[in-house]
Amino acid sequence: MKSAQEQDAEHARIAEAFARDESLSKELRALADDARVTVRRAGAPAKGKCVVYWMQRAQRGRDNHALDKAIEVANVLGLPCVAYFAGIKNFPHANLRHYAFLNQGLPDIEEDCAARGVGFVMRRAPEEDHERFFADVDAAMVIGDENPMREPERWRAKLAKSLRVPFWTVDADVIVPSKLLEKAQFSAGVARPRLYRALPEFLHDYENPAALKVWRKPRGLHTDDIREDMTRGWKDFDRSVLPVAAWQGGHHAAMKRLHLFCGQMLETYDRDRNHPELDGSSKLSPYLHFGHLGPLTIALALNAQVKRQPKLAAARDSYFNELIVWRELAVNFVRYQPEYDSPGCADNWARATIAEHDRDEREVLYTLAQLEGARTHDELWNAAQLQMVRYGWMHNYLRMYWAKKIVEWTRNTATAMKWAIYLNDRYFLDGRDPNGYAGVAWAVLGKFDRAWGERPVFGKRRYMSGASTGRKFDAEKYKEQMNALPE
Ligand SMILES: Cc1cc2nc3c(=O)[nH]c(=O)nc-3n(C[C@H](O)[C@H](O)[C@H](O)COP(=O)(O)OP(=O)(O)OC[C@H]3O[C@@H](n4cnc5c(N)ncnc54)[C@H](O)[C@@H]3O)c2cc1C
Structure with missing residues (x-):
């Protein structure tokens, strides 16, 4: 290939x-x-x-x-x-x-x-x-x-x-066509100026032209019914993960959420986005994953909102950093890094520290079934896992914590990466996406991050402790909310 x-x-x-x-x-x-x-x-x-x-x-x-x-x-x-x-x-x-x-x-x-x-x-x-x-x-x-x-x-x-x-x-x-970045970008810091330089050329309204000749279905052409369950009758199909009633797919539902976000939530995005117990981020990731919404539509809607309310410019910029820099960095990663879902994509400093610490003794080891079933000693982690399994989505801050703990509780980095990807892709509505592979690589391999102070198991990879993570938001409320989610 x-x-x-x-x-x-x-x-x-x-x-x-x-x-x-x-x-x-x-x-x-x-x-x-x-x-x-x-x-x-x-x-x-x-x-x-x-x-x-x-x-x-x-x-x-x-x-x-x-x-x-x-x-x-x-x-x-x-x-x-x-x-x-x-x-x-x-x-x-x-x-x-x-x-x-x-x-x-x-x-x-x-x-x-x-x-x-x-x-x-x-x-x-x-x-x-x-x-x-x-x-x-x-x-x-x-x-x-x-x-x-x-x-x-x-x-x-x-x-x-x-x-x-x-x-x-x-x-x-994507907003900036992905081939224009030409090669794998080392970090968000490297990609950001390149992406932002290209933005003016691509931040333009869609044309949405109409067809001059209307298509008419040829007589006898086989079509399937889009209103029926597409999976009906498929025998060897995985039905083990149930749909989540709280989510409604489609472009129209996505636009509704986008308007709500722009009109009522953007103002507090910067403050609330790091509070998993609040509905503070856009929750547009499943729509982006399925292409029910394009990133340009979101960016244009935010710009229009800022035109009406110039004081929202800082919140818009902070949102663009996620939607454009981190998201398009993830697309770049998957496009130019063939080993995007395995430890082979780690940078040299991370490879060295992983090699040095991969055999360090772990304080506790869990099986995949224990992790999947949210049966660990860590209540915050279990709550995040319930959000994933029952709600099909997880807050960004907890995704970081969630994956970091998998590194701590599995026998080596390769297993941690494999299990994190398995769970991520199996349960998240936005899973199976470049963002997921980049996110897991960030947490497990230190990809796009830098070397931190040395410690057991993690080596120089960034560590996140439960105590400090849980102090940054109302962790008790979050745990209560997740435990109350319908099974
Ligand atoms: C371990 C781990 C696994 C992840 N798995 C996925 C995944 O499977 N699918 C997925 O879409 N995202 C994943 N992310 C990235 C991020 O957590 C989600 O995109 C975000 O939480 C979605 O919520 P939101 O739409 O409310 O985000 P908002 O804060 O409203 O951000 C707007 C959009 O920007 C993009 N974005 C936000 N944060 C990131 C980020 N860190 N990296 C890349 N893009 C980002 C998303 O497309 C998001 O919809 C993962 C992150 C980590 C650390």
Whole structure:
């Protein structure tokens, strides 16, 4: 498998040849000349009947650069546009909890696409074969979105090889197109100025164009019902983690939370965000993970709020530091670091200290089942684990504490990393995300952090004590709240 940098170089060569190909219309070449676009398979569109947007990560029918691009291409070609979502049943580490949230978002996509004259088709396993769909609707061209994770990137690379029509992808779920950072960034301090320098070019409203030719479903085309449970009948599917009633998936629910956050919560974000017992952060991470909301929509909404209330500028800046710097650093990490989910991604200082301390005796060791069942001696940790298992989300401050304790209570770093990722991805609605791998690597391996004072087990990695963590907020209240969560 080629490295991401080798792939970037190959895509740059394809894009150059595409730009020079005078057999193609100027309009089409202009549409590809966009930092968000990667031409994965070049050439002229086929004589097909529509342009297909293969929607995978950016699961929304508005504020979606990939859908915008598909519509613009369709308009240039004089064709209708259809968005296609494949309900596969073996998405890595996904279970019923994740699928239920995803499922809730599908009607919003259909409604928002229809308002723009775009069709939306979902086909679920066993009918989800992409290439069959492209053939069934006679695609002239396919536009996809981007996902830096290992498996989804492999699907895109594979499709680029097997398709017979042009295939472009559009980096729709970051503010600054991720290839512009060019290589793995060492820290937030290194990434921040690069990202902020690029911001003015990308902090612009979405076009949300409408299709000039409305898509009409061809007679006899197989589609699955988006309002039914997508997973029904799937036999070898993981149903062991139940949906969380407190969360409602979809673009419309995400926009509601965004408006509430901007209008009523931004003012106190800086103060309350480090208080796990309060509803003080945006809780938009599950929506960002499923692409029900794009980060640009959030950033623009915050900027608009600051225009109305200039005193919120500092809170907006603090939020941008999470949404833009830390989130896009995580995307960069997963994109350019092939070992993002194993100790192999540790920096040299961390490798040395881990090697020195990995055999240190632990005061207590727990099994995975004990951790999963929130059965440790540490009530604060157990409460955080209950938030994860029962609520599908955890406060950032406690995620740090939670993962640090796993390092302390498992026999070595490799096991700590493996178990932290397993639990993170199994229970969090926002799990299986670059943010999760970067967060676990930060806590377990000291990634993006610096060396601290030497101590047993952790070596030079940052340590967090229960006593000092619990003093920073109302830990008693938080524990009560988590223990009262419905099972
Ligand atoms: C061990 C560990 C595991 C984590 N696992 C995940 C995960 O699986 N999925 C996930 O989305 N986040 C993860 N995070 C990052 C962070 O904890 C969550 O993104 C955040 O708590 C989500 O809550 P929010 O939307 O209210 O955040 P807000 O404070 O409202 O922040 C807004 C957005 O900024 C981004 N953001 C905030 N903090 C971080 C951060 N530290 N790193 C990267 N992006 C950030 C998120 O997209 C978030 O939605 C993890 C962090 C740690 C330390």
